[in-house]
Amino acid sequence: MSVNDAKDWSQAEKRIARIAFDKAYEREIAAVIKEVREQSSTIAELGDLWRLNDFLNARRHEIDGKYDYRYSVLIFVFAQLLREGWLHLDELEGLAADKRSKIVALTRM
Amino acid sequence: MSVNDAKDWSQAEKRIARIAFDKAYEREIAAVIKEVREQSSTIAELGDLWRLNDFLNARRHEIDGKYDYRYSVLIFVFAQLLREGWLHLDELEGLAADKRSKIVALTRM
Structure with a gap:
């Protein structure tokens, strides 16, 4: 079964995904803000x-590229966020089993 | 008389110019650091x-371009630094009168 198309995601899954996505985003931004203050x-x-400037340029580039909420890439995004620790697996509870197992498999790649 | 060549600057003038240049640089950097902390x-x-990032990118670009210690451009640099308040005219005391008057004239342009 495909997991890369909006029609493959139920309304409930979309809600869960959006909340998880936003949560990870908030966490990463909060970490960047903390680091910049320090x-x-x-x-x-x-x-x-200029080191701070380089740090901000790099984070901006990375964050802009990473937080992409298209269903065509969402399981890859979630896998990366799990791997980096911005998202926890239990926050994806409620997604269909095939999506979760694909995401988990991707975190190992 | 030309003022745009190293041979037009006496050793004493070069010392004065270098000290004034470095002082302006220190002041401007200190102001940027203060602004970034705030x-x-x-x-x-x-x-x-990202506003902080934009601010740093702009300052870096501007500072990199502005602090150019070639004798061919130095009176223009000093005029800009005076105009912007990073340098005070009395810090150029000891430069030949023609250099000082050209610098002052340039601040009005």
């Missing part, structure tokens, strides 16, 4: 400033 | 993060 409190010279 | 202490959401 880094900026220790800035002493120009090199520190 | 901005980062008020970051609450993603938009604030």
